[in-house]
Amino acid sequence: MGTIHAVDYMRRFCSNLGMTNQEVKAAQEIVQKSEELDIRRSPISIAAAVIYIVTQLSNEKKALKDISLATRVAEGTIKNSYKDLYPHISRLIPSWFAKEGDLKNLCKS
Numbered sequence: 001m002g003t004i005h006a007v008d009y010m011r012r013f014c015s016n017l018g019m020t021n022q023e024v025k026a027a028q029e030i031v032q033k034s035e036e037l038d039i040r041r042s043p044i045s046i047a048a049a050v051i052y053i054v055t056q057l058s059n060e061k062k063a064l065k066d067i068s069l070a071t072r073v074a075e076g077t078i079k080n081s082y083k084d085l086y087p088h089i090s091r092l093i094p095s096w097f098a099k100e101g102d103l104k105n106l107c108k109s
Contacts, residue, residue: 006031006043006050009071013051016070017062026097027054033092034085041081048073049081053089056106057098 007028014024030050039046048071055062068075085092089103 004043005035006046009044009047010050013047013071017051017055017066019051019055019062020058020060022097023054023058023060026057026094027051029094029097030054030092034088037085037088039081039084041084044071045073045077045081046085047071048078049085052078052082053085053093053106054097057093057102 010028010031011024014027019027027047027050030053031047034046034050041049048067051062051071052064052067055067064075064078067073068078071078086106089106093103
């Protein structure tokens with residue numbers, strides 16, 4: 001049995017939320033880049049936080065509550081994982097998905 005990574009959850013969670021192929025691709029890239037960081041969160045929490053980030057940058061924003069229901073990760077846990085990822089956000093988000101100006105619209109908490 002191998003190690004579970006956040007990317008293992010992405011396709012199912014993104015599908016459950018009706019995300020576009022471009023959003024799914026961005027989420028998968030972000031998760032892969034996040035594995036290089038020392039974020040001490042469970043893979044499922046990281047996946048949920050990345051989905052939150054991607055949907056906040058897209059035209060079809062998803063409520064935190066909806067992401068929580070689709071991923072079965074508590075809203076507070078998603079927020080805490082988001083806070084851990086936020087300082088690295090400019091390195092994580094693919095430039096083809098969002099520009100630097102878009103990143104400034106993300107909340108810090």
